[in-house]
Amino acid sequence: MPRFSIIVPVFKVQGFLRECLDSVLGQSYADFEVIAVDDRSPDGCGAILDEYADRDPRVRVLHLSENVGLGPARNAGLERAGGDYVLFLDSDDAYTPGLLAAVAARLEAADDPDMLVFDHVRTHWWGRGGRSESAGLLAAAGTETFGIRENPEYLRLFLVAWNKAYKRSFFLEHKLQYAPGLYEDAPVTYRSMVLADRIACLDRIGVEYRQRRQGAITKTPGRRHFDIFPQYEGLFAFLEERPDLSWARPLLFERALDHMLFVLAREDRVTPSDRSAFYREIRSFHRRRLPDGFTPPDGWRGTEMRLLATAPYPSYAMARGLRDLRRTAGSGKRRVAGAVSARAQHAWYTAQSKRALDPHLAVYSATHLRGMSGDPAAIHAKSRELAPHIRGVWVVREDAVDMLPPGTDHVMFGSRRYHEVMARATYWVNNVNWPGTLAKRPGSVHIHTHLGTPLKYMGADLLTKPGARHGFDVPQMLRRADRWDYSLVANRHSELAWDRAFPCRFTSLRTGSPRNDVLVNAGPEDGEAVRARLGIPPGHTVVLYAPTRRDYRRGGHVDRVDLARFAADLSPGHTLVVRLHPSLAAGTARGMGLADLHARGVLIDATDEPHVEDVMLASDVLVTDYSALMFDYANLDRPIVIHADDWGAYAASRGAYFDITAEAPGHVSCSYRELAWLFASGTWQDEESARLREEFRERFCEFDDGRAAERVVRTLMLGERMPETVVTADAVPSPATGSPGVAVKA
Structure with a gap:
């Protein structure tokens, strides 16, 4: 039996799932199981989970036959859990290094309490935030355990499932289950906290809580936010059945109203058209569930709770509006002017539409x-x-x-x-x-x-x-x-x-x-026509050099290759064609000798060619650094050389999704000497080059089958069924049109 069962419900998070799983599997403490619940995710999450399960026996995957939502997905994982303690982790969040070791140590020191609560940090899409508002409470708890009746302030700990480790026997004894719908955390969290005899805290950030810009259900406006009312109704129905918990009703009533009023105030949750109805539901809950002797707290929230007893929505909205107006007026004229300008711009375009x-x-x-x-x-x-x-x-x-x-x-x-x-x-x-x-x-x-x-x-x-x-x-x-x-x-x-x-x-x-359809479907005659237009001698091997811009240099251009020397070092019968990045076309590169070299016939400057596909078809080999052109060029199945003499500086300044020097489409040169040798020796077109290119094509050209434009038009403009893609590896690429010695896959 593992010490921990970590339940990860998964739905539409393929861009974050690997980071989540890696944060768990990379923990120094290894006595755990991961139960990943694929909630019939429509993207690639299911395949990613199976991949991890094949690699690591601690990962078990449950593929649900239908989408049930976050709460029931957690329940499904809980049924298969075997650990002493259960932890829940949302699949777009991540554990911090060393968390599980710290949790295990704290549980042992506290003699296995009913539950343990730890801290988190919000990771916003624009950057990392600070610790949660619960940090002070966690620090104050020290190393002792406690109950909520004596320490009711701990009901203010962050109301989620994933900042806690629950003893599984405690969870099962009290038949705790997550209900369908939004705000499913509330009844389980509050029930468990008032039922627990011994709660421990760990003053440590354990979860990187990702604040996704979009995609989070709780930040999507709509009627689903009315789910909060049946969730709290279920909680208070449970309390009515437990006279021994009557002491908790006033405490949880305040927390419930605070939560509902918080949701009402959020524009990203309750739409303006629904606010009156949402407020009426709060008043109805207030009327039905008001405990004897309840005293609202101090401050504005207490004022709001008092208004619930007497004020209809128009009166409440007026009171809140006056408060917001005072706050806006105090924020400065600049913000007000900006808002007015934005509204005027929106009104202008609306009039045109x-x-x-x-x-x-x-x-x-x-x-x-x-x-x-x-x-x-x-x-x-x-x-x-x-x-x-x-x-x-x-x-x-x-x-x-x-x-x-x-x-x-x-x-x-x-x-x-x-x-x-x-x-x-x-x-x-x-x-x-x-x-x-x-x-x-x-x-x-x-x-x-x-x-x-x-x-x-x-x-x-x-x-x-x-x-x-x-x-x-x-x-x-x-x-x-x-x-x-x-x-x-x-x-x-x-x-x-x-x-x-x-x-x-x-x-x-x-x-x-x-744009790659023309590359997939082209024949030899296409390349010949472009060569003739560019003035390339018949039979020449065309070396296309296409560098990209550098973010670590003002203007974006850095001379990585002496073009005159490179053209001269190529053997007779070769033509060097240069295609600069569009952002460099009018920059210093053109004025630093490229135009002169073109005029003198040393090379061909194809930067101004309107269609880069034509330039690619006219070439026999591509030399580039980090240009996205390489992914398109791979469709031609012609040799590619990566000149990566400044990869470290480029990756550090711009950032890269993978290391192109380790997963290259061909040979890699890290100096001009290596680049020149690749061509002088003929290595640029050897069998190893072909092998690397084939692996690269399988990974990055998998949906390029020559029918992409047709697929877009038929599907999105004509409303027809989307034609299936054909695996590119089965297609026959257009042969090169230059030297017969160029390696070409038949």
Whole structure:
């Protein structure tokens, strides 16, 4: 029999689940079992749990046949628990190192009390917070055990299941069960605390309580928050059956009213339209359950409790409004002015959106309004083929108009027609966020394609990298991402990364990357046509060099390779093509010799080529550092060389989701000498390169089957059934078009 049974109910937390499980399995104290309850999670949680169970015999997985909710899922895990003590852990939270050892030691020193309570720290999506308000109570408890009748102040400890270790025999003796619905912690916590003869405290932070930006049930407004009333009704029905606990009724009555009034005041829980009804329910509970001799506490909360006895909702709302007004007036004019400005901006766009949505209108934008490219361009082209009744309009900057193909319907950003089109469009397709001034209208469909598979940190993950997020307002970025309906992914790595980086309410679709359809479906003639247009001599082996920007250097550009030397060191019959990151196109790199080298015929500068897919098709091998281009290029099954001479500095400044030097798509060079040797020796295209590339393709190109754009259009615009993806490994990639010595998978 293990000392601890740790019950982890799991539902839609695939982006956080590994961190949660690792925090448990990595504990120094190992005498425990983990009972993970898959509450029929619709994402990849079930597979992750099975993976951990296969690796560690302490993990047991219970897959429920239907979604039952947090409380019943805990009950299901409890039925299979065999430990002396039971702990509950929410699957998006994590244990701090050494917690279980500290709990075991405290329980032994206290001679196995009925329950033990420990502290937590809130980990907000923007950073870590401080200790809980319970810290003082935990410290004051010292090493003694106590009961609530003598120490009622401990009813104010944080009202959750996961900050406690319960003796399993105590839990079973009193038939403690979690009820369905929200606020299921309240009746179990309060029942157990008033029933326990001996409670111990541990003055230690044990749980990192993740405050998810979105996704938490208790922070989702709606009628479900009325569940609090049957939860407390169940608690007080239990108290009526126990005359020996009559002393606890006034104490728990105050805690119940405090909890209900707290929920009423939260805008992220009770909607304005429901507040009057919610208040009436509180008054009804107050009338039915008021104990004899109950005295409200001091302060505003006590005032609210007194109002419950006499004041209807309008009177209560007026009293609270006057109090809030006084507090707002004291917060300074700047906050008031900001609120007024925000309301005026919202009213302006609302006025533009009075007209009905046009079901046959789609707007497209790519790479910060720079023209027609990437995934949006591929979706637009397929829409013209499969859904010609849907008119596509591109939003571009004034200086990008000339780069659009002739006849492209477009609007310039900020123009009058731009506002008219954005107000009425049903479909919005972009690979970056739309401006924050645009509101999402009901019925519109926002499709976010991203800018490729992420290696470097993105979105909320940048909060830990202050240098990388310089100039980025991460909260504003996430508010804009709240408008996404669908997030397109080419692999499961991206799905998990976007879940973490953008904690918003979108649906992830495993469509593949539409821009990569041309790579998967291309034939040799496609590459030849591009080579001829770029002026590459027939038969040459084309080496594409595509570096990314650096966040640790102002301007983003760092010369990692002497391009003239590299071009010269390549053997005859090779052409070096350079493609800079779009953010570097107008920067210092172009003025530091690249344009001159291009003019002198030393290399070809393809930075201004409108479609990077064309450049990839024209090449035989990619040399890059940390550019997301590598994930797209892998679809061609042509050699890739990673030049990672500053990986440590890059990863430290920007952050990375995995170590590209350890999981590379080909050989890795850490100096120019190594890079030159790879090409001089021919190692860049050897069997090891092919093996690494195959593993990389299986992981990162798994949903790219050449039908991604079709899948998006049919599913999201035409409402048809989503065609299944084909495993990329079964597809035959486009062969390289240069030297016959290049390793190509048939």
